[in-house]
Amino acid sequence: MILVGILLLATGCINSETSGGNSEEGGTQSAAEQNIEAFLENAFTGPTEEYEEAFSGKVEDLERRSKSISEYYQNNFEPYMSESLLEGFINSNGAIQFLRFAYPDYVLATEEITLEEDEDYYTFAAEVSYTKKESDESGTFTINGNIQTDEEGVITGIQYHKGQYEKLENALK
Secondary structure, eight states: OHHHHHHHHHHHHHHHHHHHTTSGGGTOOOHHHHHHHHHHHHHSSBOOHHHHHHHSSOOOOHHHHHHHHHHHHHHHTGGGBOHHHHHHHHHHTGGGHHHHHHTTTEEEEEEEEEEEEOSSOEEEEEEEEEEETTTOOEEEEEEEEEEEEOTTSOEEEEEEOTTHHHHHHHHTO
């Protein structure tokens, strides 16, 4: 009986440890958090070869360039954003605003993303490093904002806090 009791107790401990790793407290992220992090990494990392090919103007054939830009948005932003938000971002270059500041002299890299969930949105802080290509001069800055998601975790709204573009522009001077 003691042996059966020990086996039951050991099985219970193993099961509770296994199920604990699958909860949010155990480290897994919601779909919304995964989408937000992927979007922010793509928005603040680069310019990549794909970005340079799409936006540098090296592609002279207008149709091919348009296709290249469309593929860039599809690969890097479409999976994470609602269709209407993506369309607005494409029309305003919103998804690549930060990379446009960096190109062609700097490379940006997303170092750390912190998310805090509020009632109907997330507040984020993205620590971004920058490196000047010619001199290896580098530094970091933090971009802050709010992101809204729908029930499936798809991003439906993004608002950077006031002064974020200026913060990047001043860091890259």
